[in-house]
Amino acid sequence: MTGVLTVVGLGPGDARWLTPAASEALASATDLVGYGPYVDRVPGTPGQGRHSSDNRVEVDRARFALDLAARGARVAVVSGGDPGVFAMAAAVFEAVENGDPAWRNLDIRVEPGITAMLAAAARVGAPLGGDFCVMSLSDNLKPWEVVEARLRAAVAADFVVALYNPISSARPWQLGAAFKIVSEIRAPDTPVILARAVGRPDERIRTEPLSQVEAASADMSTIVIIGASTTRLIGRAEGEAPYVYTPRFYGVRP
Amino acid sequence: MTGVLTVVGLGPGDARWLTPAASEALASATDLVGYGPYVDRVPGTPGQGRHSSDNRVEVDRARFALDLAARGARVAVVSGGDPGVFAMAAAVFEAVENGDPAWRNLDIRVEPGITAMLAAAARVGAPLGGDFCVMSLSDNLKPWEVVEARLRAAVAADFVVALYNPISSARPWQLGAAFKIVSEIRAPDTPVILARAVGRPDERIRTEPLSQVEAASADMSTIVIIGASTTRLIGRAEGEAPYVYTPRFYGVRP
Incomplete structure (x- = not known):
């Protein structure tokens, strides 16, 4: 053959x-x-x-x-x-x-x-600079209980989390449920990046604190990156989006 | 400026x-x-x-x-x-x-x-086809206790795990310790991929069962991918390396 x-x-x-x-x-x-x-x-x-x-x-x-x-x-x-x-x-x-x-x-x-998370991360800085987990939020191919258990484990161990397939018309509530789970563990000011259609003309990227992010701001073309406890914003001049990055070190800076 | x-x-x-x-x-x-x-x-x-x-x-x-x-x-x-x-x-x-x-x-x-894990995964099939975690195994910039806790959490939640910086002359024991931790949870026949110098003339890639893999087979240029419980080998003709992939579905095939 x-x-x-x-x-x-x-x-x-x-x-x-x-x-x-x-x-x-x-x-x-x-x-x-x-x-x-x-x-x-x-x-x-x-x-x-x-x-x-x-x-x-x-x-x-x-x-x-x-x-x-x-x-x-x-x-x-x-x-x-x-x-x-x-x-x-x-x-x-x-x-x-x-x-x-x-x-x-x-x-x-x-x-x-x-892959989309790398392009999304590059647009805002280096949010994947530390250890991170990558999950599909779709429960078409695995039970929601597995999604939930993995998300809890990843957040509890303080990984950055990248979510693919966060939401669709057939799966409208899962992303909101995921944000709720994360909110039980992570601080309200944890940066959450919603990166839509990265690299396409209709690209739209925003970073919001976990306490304010809304699932309805995402769609099928969106990648969601949720910061770890160490993920930081670097403020810039008025009107410029902050840089978002996760330092390589953890705990005391060496 | x-x-x-x-x-x-x-x-x-x-x-x-x-x-x-x-x-x-x-x-x-x-x-x-x-x-x-x-x-x-x-x-x-x-x-x-x-x-x-x-x-x-x-x-x-x-x-x-x-x-x-x-x-x-x-x-x-x-x-x-x-x-x-x-x-x-x-x-x-x-x-x-x-x-x-x-x-x-x-x-x-x-x-x-x-990034190296994508190229390594592509060489053997699709081992990152399910949810996965990505960690640096170096304890230069974070305490070993954090590395160990994250690895345990990732394996317990049945993520595939990709390890960067698995070993160096200054960090000789960490990868063996990591394999030991994984072995407490994952089955002995879990596929482990050691992908060295991917895309370079001295590229060398092998897949071994967790029970037989040795840390000494890796070096600074190696990416290690440890399968989830669902990661599978597809046997091929004599002399051909098997394909390795992680199905998208989890639990009962839909």
Whole structure:
């Protein structure tokens, strides 16, 4: 079998964050497979097949891509951000494990990308400068009790917390519940960053104290970063957003 | 003040992982500042100042760069991986907070990069496909008790765990102690990935069961990823490394 399947991370919206390695993988593919808006971001090359699908059909999309590769195609599965972080790579391997045994012998690669939390953090300073935990707040694929237990554990151990998939029309209350859990442990002035559509024309980023942040300020395109007890704001001139960072040291400054 | 300071992420070793935005920031800088081996990775442009320094003098290096920018230079502080993840960005903001008040009004930017865990994960499959925690195992900047408490909390809550700075000649026992803590909670067959020098010619990546992994197999250039209870291996043909991935779902497959 000579097919190749590469799961390619496009990074956040800005094409200047697409790595040269990812660009090459896209340009050399015979077929692009992915969620429509991601496929639309790829310029494409003559003769290249373009297979767009809806969101939330990740494993079906993965099977389709594996089947194409098994027929000898050079397939790029396009993914936002980094494919390994709450994106298409795990779906592809789920499909491999549970699908045609021949798929295990395909050449399957993952091409990393800038995941949204890194771009969001970069916009405000260095809030991920200390130890941090990364969670999907969606309870579509795991019970809410697991989400809640992990969030409590992360906050109690004073990790910075980055939340993907914080809210959607089908999951309207979870982010508010998460802020409530965090408020039981963290101080009211803990900085919370809401970074929406980072790298896209409609980017909007704000930092608010935990006591004032509202879940309704986030949407499906938002990454939420909740500071640790050590996360700090550096005030700047009038009208400028403060820098937000988490020092590398913990406890007494060395 | 017209100076600009950009903390630029070079990504892991492979230049094909350097984003176009990072390349632009490097090319337009009047001065490059950084740890010698990182500065050496940048091709440079005519007339550009190159200021290399030793490792472990991050805040001094940050102050030097801020002072240059305050004199009107366009400075790029080069950082491996992503500058916001256990790299130079937090050191720059520490220097800003505790330094010359005029530095707060400089134009300070962070240009994100592919951080090592993303590249390491991509090489083996999708081990970061579920919720995960990211820690520096160094106790140079925080007490070992904090490292240990965070690691226990992360493992008990069944996060995947990515460890940066796992071992060095000055910190020889910490990684072994970490594996011991994890072994008290996780199963002996939990996959542990040791990814050394990802993207460099001397790259070496192996996956071993927790019961057999040895701290001596890691060095300063290694990223360690410890699977969650759900992390799985997909066996392949004789002689091929297995794929490693963490499914998105938790508990009963939906």
